[in-house]
Amino acid sequence: MTDRDKTEENRIKRKKTVTTLLANIGRVFLDFLASTGRVTLFLFQALSQGFRPPYYLHQILRQVWEIGYLSLPVVGLTALFTGMVLALQSYTGFSRFNAENVIANVVVLSMTRELGPVLAGLMVSGRIGAAMAAEIGTMRVTEQIDALTTLSTNPQKYLIAPRLLAGVTMLPLLVLVADSIGVFGGYLVSVYRLGFNPALYLQQTFDFMEIQDVTSGLIKAAFFGFIIALMGCYHGFNSKGGAQGVGKATTYAVVSSSILILITNYLLTSLLFEQG
Amino acid sequence: MTPKFSLKHLHKSFGQKHVLQGVNLEIFPGESMVIIGGSGTGKSVLLKCLLGLLHADKGSIQMDGQEILKESSTQQEQRLQDIGVLFQGSALFDSLTVWENVAFRLIYAQHMNRKEAKLIALQKLASVGLNESVANLSPAEISGGMQRRVALARAIATQPHVLFFDEPTAGLDPIFSSVINDLIRGCVNELGATALTITHDMKSARAVGDRIAMLYDGKILWCGPADEIDTCDNPYVQQFIHGSATGPIHLETDLQHVA
Numbered sequence: 126m127t128d129r130d131k132t133e134e135n136r137i138k139r140k141k142t143v144t145t146l147l148a149n150i151g152r153v154f155l156d157f158l159a160s161t162g163r164v165t166l167f168l169f170q171a172l173s174q175g176f177r178p179p180y181y182l183h184q185i186l187r188q189v190w191e192i193g194y195l196s197l198p199v200v201g202l203t204a205l206f207t208g209m210v211l212a213l214q215s216y217t218g219f220s221r222f223n224a225e226n227v228i229a230n231v232v233v234l235s236m237t238r239e240l241g242p243v244l245a246g247l248m249v250s251g252r253i254g255a256a257m258a259a260e261i262g263t264m265r266v267t268e269q270i271d272a273l274t275t276l277s278t279n280p281q282k283y284l285i286a287p288r289l290l291a292g293v294t295m296l297p298l299l300v301l302v303a304d305s306i307g308v309f310g311g312y313l314v315s316v317y318r319l320g321f322n323p324a325l326y327l328q329q330t331f332d333f334m335e336i337q338d339v340t341s342g343l344i345k346a347a348f349f350g351f352i353i354a355l356m357g358c359y360h361g362f363n364s365k366g367g368a369q370g371v372g373k374a375t376t377y378a379v380v381s382s383s384i385l386i387l388i389t390n391y392l393l394t395s396l397l398f399e400q401g
Numbered sequence: 402m403t404p405k406f407s408l409k410h411l412h413k414s415f416g417q418k419h420v421l422q423g424v425n426l427e428i429f430p431g432e433s434m435v436i437i438g439g440s441g442t443g444k445s446v447l448l449k450c451l452l453g454l455l456h457a458d459k460g461s462i463q464m465d466g467q468e469i470l471k472e473s474s475t476q477q478e479q480r481l482q483d484i485g486v487l488f489q490g491s492a493l494f495d496s497l498t499v500w501e502n503v504a505f506r507l508i509y510a511q512h513m514n515r516k517e518a519k520l521i522a523l524q525k526l527a528s529v530g531l532n533e534s535v536a537n538l539s540p541a542e543i544s545g546g547m548q549r550r551v552a553l554a555r556a557i558a559t560q561p562h563v564l565f566f567d568e569p570t571a572g573l574d575p576i577f578s579s580v581i582n583d584l585i586r587g588c589v590n591e592l593g594a595t596a597l598t599i600t601h602d603m604k605s606a607r608a609v610g611d612r613i614a615m616l617y618d619g620k621i622l623w624c625g626p627a628d629e630i631d632t633c634d635n636p637y638v639q640q641f642i643h644g645s646a647t648g649p650i651h652l653e654t655d656l657q658h659v660a
Contacts, residue, residue, distance in 0.1 A: 272492040277482050277510035
């Protein structure tokens, strides 16, 4: 084989590699667009069915109980320890600049704007998103969803719409509780471990906190609740192939909702706190 | 007589897998039709096409002379009001008690109050041989045979004029299978309903069917009165009903459908 032939062969190989790479990127992009389309269609169907009577009040209340009340311990504990760690770490950092007095401000701002909604969202995603995908996925593979249809009950109205509604309404309430417990955790560490004056700490907390800090967190929480319910329902509703399919649906629900929460958090933060 | 169901040239494929390849069948009012066939021959797909759970690719399905392949979701919901279905795995709702499962359509689709619905559910449970003690249990707390009876009670709770049974005796012991067969026959006779049963259990097919049709290679291969199936001269039917390993039906053919 001459040098010229070798060069030509290398050129063809390189061309093939680039083509394969581009084809893979294109395939991933097309898959992403197709998935987005399917989720959007699913959402529209659920919403269009959800707004029409009859409304399944019993199902809505059950989801409110599951998402709102039963998630309280896990969200509360997460917020408590986050607030406590936040106070400790802030003290370590700010004491280097003799700025320990801003700890109350840092705790309340971080909890209400970011950590409260994001951590509550991620914890609820793990607890509720996974449970939704597993329950609806099992209903799919055991023909319970087909049975619903044959019993003249629209599955999207009966299963999906109540979960979406409960997700959107319950997450803000959970975040409100998480904010309070997180701030309380910071207070406990600051007062009982770091020796802060309790009255002064509370005064600084309330003086510095603005209503917008709390409302922005609640708006984020409503979006996160919607994302968690949508991903849990979508992956469960479309699961296939027995126990393995349900397992996959559960994983996809948690992973996709967690990623979407982080992306949405950035977008909402830049939208809500955009500087003139 | 106008058929209750009329299927013409029905086709359904999943990618390269051609499951139904021109099914023609008529089911008359008050008749109990049984469709037999090996695993993977498309019996359940055919049933789901009739219910509207799967959309056929080609052909026509008429119920009472009305084309159902072009119906809207509202029309489908209305049509299904008069159809009761017993699913292969019972498909009871885990989150509800036994009586709530039976009364599901009464409460959620017909908006009957719960007290009244419970009374009817208890009557239906009694008609399938279950007493009040199981009514408040969850489906997970009762045996597979009892679950099948509850599913049957749910299917007949609103006294529908059409009943579909998907492998009603699958996974049950011979005694429970006979009980379910007798219950199905009883329910169909009592309601005067048109029934379609999908099964590969020949004992069940003979017990519940007025007519039997055999589905093979995506088409109806033979259709005739239940008492003539043993004397018919179709070699495929003969091989199937005798469960013989040798004959025109090859396992590879079935596997191609499954693959």
